[in-house]
Amino acid sequence: MWFLCVFYHRLLDFRKPEVEALAELFGEDESIQWRLPEHHHNDTPFHFVHLSSEEIAQNIAKRSILVKGMYELWGEGTCYEELKDSIQSFPDSRKLPFLTSDSTFRISVETFRKALTFDEQKERIHSLTYIPFEGKVNLKNPDHNFFLMEMDESEESNGLPPIVQRRIFFGREVGFADRKLLPTFQLKSRTYLGPTAMDAEMAFLMANQAKASSGKLVYDPFVGTGSILVSAARFGAMTMGADIDIRVVRDGRGPDCNVWSNFKQYGLPAPVALLRMDNNVPPWRSGLKEIFDAIICDPPYGVRAGGRKSGGRKILRGTVDPYTVPEDKRTGHIPSTGAYSLVECVHDLLHLAARMLVMKGRLVFFFPVLRDESGSEVKFPEHPCFKLVAVSEQILSSRYSRVLLTMVKVEPYSEEIEEAARLMHLEFRENHLKWLEEGNIHSSVFKPSTDSSQIQTESKTFKDPKPKYRGKYV
Numbered sequence: 001m002w003f004l005c006v007f008y009h010r011l012l013d014f015r016k017p018e019v020e021a022l023a024e025l026f027g028e029d030e031s032i033q034w035r036l037p038e039h040h041h042n043d044t045p046f047h048f049v050h051l052s053s054e055e056i057a058q059n060i061a062k063r064s065i066l067v068k069g070m071y072e073l074w075g076e077g078t079c080y081e082e083l084k085d086s087i088q089s090f091p092d093s094r095k096l097p098f099l100t101s102d103s104t105f106r107i108s109v110e111t112f113r114k115a116l117t118f119d120e121q122k123e124r125i126h127s128l129t130y131i132p133f134e135g136k137v138n139l140k141n142p143d144h145n146f147f148l149m150e151m152d153e154s155e156e157s158n159g160l161p162p163i164v165q166r167r168i169f170f171g172r173e174v175g176f177a178d179r180k181l182l183p184t185f186q187l188k189s190r191t192y193l194g195p196t197a198m199d200a201e202m203a204f205l206m207a208n209q210a211k212a213s214s215g216k217l218v219y220d221p222f223v224g225t226g227s228i229l230v231s232a233a234r235f236g237a238m239t240m241g242a243d244i245d246i247r248v249v250r251d252g253r254g255p256d257c258n259v260w261s262n263f264k265q266y267g268l269p270a271p272v273a274l275l276r277m278d279n280n281v282p283p284w285r286s287g288l289k290e291i292f293d294a295i296i297c298d299p300p301y302g303v304r305a306g307g308r309k310s311g312g313r314k315i316l317r318g319t320v321d322p323y324t325v326p327e328d329k330r331t332g333h334i335p336s337t338g339a340y341s342l343v344e345c346v347h348d349l350l351h352l353a354a355r356m357l358v359m360k361g362r363l364v365f366f367f368p369v370l371r372d373e374s375g376s377e378v379k380f381p382e383h384p385c386f387k388l389v390a391v392s393e394q395i396l397s398s399r400y401s402r403v404l405l406t407m408v409k410v411e412p413y414s415e416e417i418e419e420a421a422r423l424m425h426l427e428f429r430e431n432h433l434k435w436l437e438e439g440n441i442h443s444s445v446f447k448p449s450t451d452s453s454q455i456q457t458e459s460k461t462f463k464d465p466k467p468k469y470r471g472k473y474v
Contacts, residue, residue, distance in 0.1 A: 001050065001051060001052070001053065001054065001057075001072075002035070002048050002049070002050050002073070003048070003049055003050075003051060003057045003070050003071060003072060003073070003174060004046065004047075004048060004070070004071040004072075004073045004169060004171055005019065005046075005047045005048070005049045005067060005070055005071075006045055006046055006067070006068045006069050006070075006071065006149070007045040007046075007047070007066050007067060007068060008045070008066050008067075008068050008177075009045050009112075010066060011066060011201075011202075011205070011392075011394065012043050013391075013392040013393045013394070014066060014205050014392040014394075014404065015066045015067075016034065016047075017209055017389075017390035017392055017406060018064055018065065018066055018067075018205055018208050018209060019032070019049065019060055019064060019067060020032055020389075020390070021208055021209045021210075021211055021362075021390075021406070022059070022060045022063060022064060022208055022211075023051060023056060023060060024211065025211040025213060026055075026056045026059045026060065027056060028051060028052060028056055029052070032049055032050060032051060033049070033050040034047055034048065034049055034050075035047070035048040035049075035050075036048070037076070037167055037169075038165070038167070039165045039167070040167070045068070045112060046112075046149070046151075046167075046169070048073075054072070054174055057070040057174045057175055058070065058174050058175035059175070060175065061174065061175025061176055061177060062175055062176070062177070062178060063178070063208065063235070064177060064208065065177075065181075065182070065201055065204045065205050065208065066205070067177055068176070068177055069147070069173055069174075069175065069176045069177065070173075070174040070175040070176075071147060071169075071171035071172060071173055071174060072094075072171050072172045072174055073169060073170075073171040074086075074087050074090045074095065074170050074171050074172065075087035075088075075089075075090055075169075075170050075171075076167065076168060076169045076170070077167075077168055078165055078166050078167060078168070079166065079168070080124075080127055080168065082168075083168050083170060084130055087130075087131060087170055088130065095131075096132075098144045098172055099131070099132055099133050099134055099135065100134060100135060101134040101135055102135065103135040103143040103144060104135050104136050104137065104138035104141075104142045104143045104144070105133060105135050105136075105137065105138070105142050105143065105144045105145070105146060106137065106138060106139050106142040106144075106145055106146070107125050107128065107146045107147070107148060108145065108146070108147050108148070109121040109124055109125065109147075109148045109149075109150070110147060110148070110149045110150075111149070111150050111151065112149070112150075112151040113151060113152075114150070114151065114152050116150075124148055124150070125148070128148070128170070144172060144173075145172070145173035145176075146170070146171070146172055146173065147169075147170070147171060147173055148168070148169070148170050149168070149169040149170075149171075150166075150167075150168045150169075151166065151167050151168075152166050181204070181234075182200055182201055182204075184266070185200040185204075185230070185231070185234070185266065186200050187199060187200055187227075190225075190227075190262060190265070191256075191257055191261045191262055191265045192225050192226075192252055192253065192257050192258055192259060192261055192262050193225055194224050194225040194248070196224055196298070196300070197224065197225050197227045198227040198228050198298055199227075200227070200231070202394075203227050203228045203230065203231035204231045204234070205404075206228060206231070206296050206364050206404065207228070207231040207232045207234075207235055207237075207296065208235075209362070209364050209390060209392075209404070209406045210232070210294035210295075210296045210362045210364045210406075211293075211294065211362060212231075212232040212235045212236070212237040212294060212296075213235055213236055213237060214235075214236030214237070215236070215237075215238075216236075216237045216238065216293035216294060217237070217238045217239075217240060217272070217291065217292050217293050217294075218232040218237045218238070218239050218240070218292070218293065218294045218295070218296060219239075219240045219241065219242075219292045219294070219295050219296075219356070220239075220240075220241045220242070220295070220296055220297045221241075221242050221277070221279045221295070221297055221349065221352065222242075222243060222279070222297045222298060222299055222300060223241025223242060223243045223248075223249065223259065223274065224243060224248060225248070225252075225259060225262065226241060226259040226262050226263070226271070227262075228296050228297065228298070229241050229263075229271060230262055230263060230266065230268065232294075232296065233263060233268040233269055233271075234266065234268060237293075237294075238269070238272055239269075239271045239272065240271055240272045240273050240274075240275075240292075241259070241271055241273075241274050241275070242274070242275040242276070242277035242279070243274075243275075243276065243277070244276070244277065244278050244279070244308050244309070244310070244337060245276075245308075246276040246334060246335075247334070249274040249275065249276055250274075250276065259271075259274060260274075278309055278310040279309070279340075279345065279348050279349065279352065280309040280310065280340060280344065280345075280348050281309070281310055282348075282352060284355070284356070288355075288356075289355050289356065289413060290355075290356065290357065290358045290359070290361075290413075291356055291358075292356050292357050292358065292361060293357075293358055293361050293362075294357070294361055294362045294363075294364065295349075295352070295353050295356070295357060295361075295362075295363050295364070295365075296364045296365070297349070297364075297365050297366075298365065298366045299342065299345050299346060299349060299365060299366065299367075300340070300342075300345070301342050301366075301367075301368040301402075306339065306340070307339070307340030307341065307342060307344075307345045308337035308338065308339070308340050309337060309338060309339075309340040309344075310335060310336075310337060310338075311336065311337070311338050342368070343425075343428070346365075346367070346381045347381070347421075347425045349363075349365065350363070350381060350383040350385075350386070350421065350425075351383075351418070351421065353383075353385075353386070353407075353409070354383055354385040354386070354409070354413045354417065354418075354421065355413050357409045358409070359409055359410075359412065360408060360409060360410070361408075361409045362406060362407065362408055362409075363386060363405075363406075363407040363408075363409070364404065364405070364406050364407075365404075365405055366402045366403065366404055366405075367380060367381070367402065367403050367404075367405050368400060368401075368402050368403075369393070369400065369401050369402065369403050370399065370400050371395070371397075371398065371399055371400055371401055378403070379428065380403070380405060381405075381425075381428055382424050382428065383407075383421050383424065384411055384417050384420045384421055384424070385409050385410065385411045385412070385413060385417055385421070386407035386408065386409055386410065386411075387407065387408050387410045388405060388406070388407050389406050389407065389408050390404070390405070390406035391403055391404075391405060391406075392404040392406075
């Protein structure tokens with residue numbers, strides 16, 4: 001069945017991967033198909049999607065963060081005469097069950113890149129009298145919602161290409177978004193926050209791409225204040241986290257302001273465990289494998305916080321040997337740490353996921369990318385156990401962005417796989433940019449121009465090779 005999927009005009013690269021992950025979660029057996037309306041650009045909020053049942057479409061719309069609604073399309077056209085012909089040609093067997101006298105209905109008018117007055121909306125609704133509605137109008141709680149969606153020809157706006165032809169859609173609402181979710185979980189009302197707390201909208205998107213759901217165990221090796229795990233728990237998953245900073249996972253800012261209190265605030269089940277753990281030297285037993293259904297994280301890459309691993313600078317340099325903390329000094333002891341490069345961090349993350357994820361489990365994590373004006377192709381980390389299924393870019397500034405990588409485990413972990421992964425890691429490290437090996441992109445992002453005399457000229461002449469769609473920035 002084909003449905004009209006209407007997106008919010010935000011985070012454009014994240015829209016289709018989220019729907020595809022949710023379709024798989026709710027039982028869609030095959031890869032879903034997409035189709036654009038005639039004369040529409042790929043970044044339009046209107047897309048046709050083929051799903052096997054109305055129930056799946058309803059479930060996707062209800063849980064999705066970026067889907068505004070799913071609709072059974074009754075008709076479309078470039079003008080209201082074409083729309084009328086299209087609606088009248090739609091099979092009566094699919095229309096009449098929703099037009100009966102014992103049901104109530106409501107018709108809403110929505111527009112994209114244009115505005116209509118209240119009188120104009122009423123005029124358009126009255127033009128639909130050829131549809132044999134027999135029920136009563138109920139604006140508050142109708143049995144059936146119908147939507148008239150209109151967009152006109154327009155010039156380029158917010159980086160989007162111009163609309164070359166007017167398009168009008170009319171359809172029955174199958175499913176709609178939960179608009180109360182994000183306001184409830186917004187960060188400004190969160191009990192315990194840190195400088196790297198993940199935005200609620202992005203955390204829910206990550207949980208959706210990881211297919212977090214009831215009965216699944218989700219792990220975050222860089223848990224921080226727990227924002228990602230809160231989103232996974234909201235969808236019913238059991239959660240577990242770790243962080244190298246014991247002050248974050250154990251103390252927080254007091255007994256009523258810590259990671260645990262964030263879960264308590266929303267009435268969510270507490271994590272199975274929060275561990276003080278180094279991702280570089282994980283404490284898992286050698287025989288322990290395949291216990292997590294998903295790993296979701298935002299590794300430290302040096303803009304707001306740099307990566308750390310166990311061992312002070314002297315230990316890491318080899319000037320002193322590792323030592324054991326005396327028994328009488330262990331209470332309140334905070335282990336020393338040293339710099340942890342992003343290349344090493346991502347390699348350890350992939351190694352952890354290869355061992356600890358179940359087959360078809362998902363690894364979802366952010367990876368930083370410098371926005372090179374040459375337009376060269378970005379090479380992402382690889383691992384023999386994983387297949388990359390989604391790449392979603394969030395532009396953060398004119399100089400850099402972060403890309404959400406979604407990987408699915410397709411091969412079981414073995415010693416041969418581990419050796420192949422090590423060789424892939426060496427090749428990736430040698431061929432990648434120097435700032436990535438250093439593990440701190442702060443200097444690359446914020447450093448001034450090398451030739452100060454040309455700053456003013458360059459600011460006028462430089463043209464960003466990637467179109468600056470507003471939806472990609474927010």
